[in-house]
Amino acid sequence: MHSLSGSQPHLVLELLAYAVAARVYWRAVAGQPQPVGVDRWLLFGATVFGASLGSKLLHAAEHLPTLLERGSVVLWMGGKSVLGGFLGGTAAVEVAKRAIRWPNSTGDAWVPALTIGLAIGRLGCQLSGTWDQTYGTPTGTRWGWDY
Secondary structure, eight states, X not given: OOXXXXXXXXXXXXXXXXXXXXXXXXXXXXXXXXXXXXXXXXXXXXXXXXXXXXXXHHHHHHHHHHHHHHOOHHHHHHOOOHHHHHHHHHHHHHHHHHHHTOOSOOSTTHHHHHHHHHHHHHHHHHHTTTTTSOXXXXXXXXXXXXX
């Protein structure tokens, strides 16, 4: 069984990824029309909720046999799927935009933010090793990471 102490590089780099990506996003949308008041918070909340739910659901679907076999709460809580987060966040944003009747694009500004956030976050996945199943797909190539 693994303790949470081994997840610190993952946690630190994940939080750094969120902070840097948010900064890149807010710089990209400066000067563009933005929802205000409750609509802004609804859109933000939908994004966070959809991305969180999607990332956990796809992670569980991808690793269900391992999660059930090991039964560790830390393992269940630790893993996330980037693709699941993208899908869940995108779907939730589109639903929220329709609910608040927001006609403008929200996706273009996310591209650079997601790119830099993903790069930083994946470093955390790699440095955490195999315990939370976020390290990627095994490879036999010479440049692969040997844990």
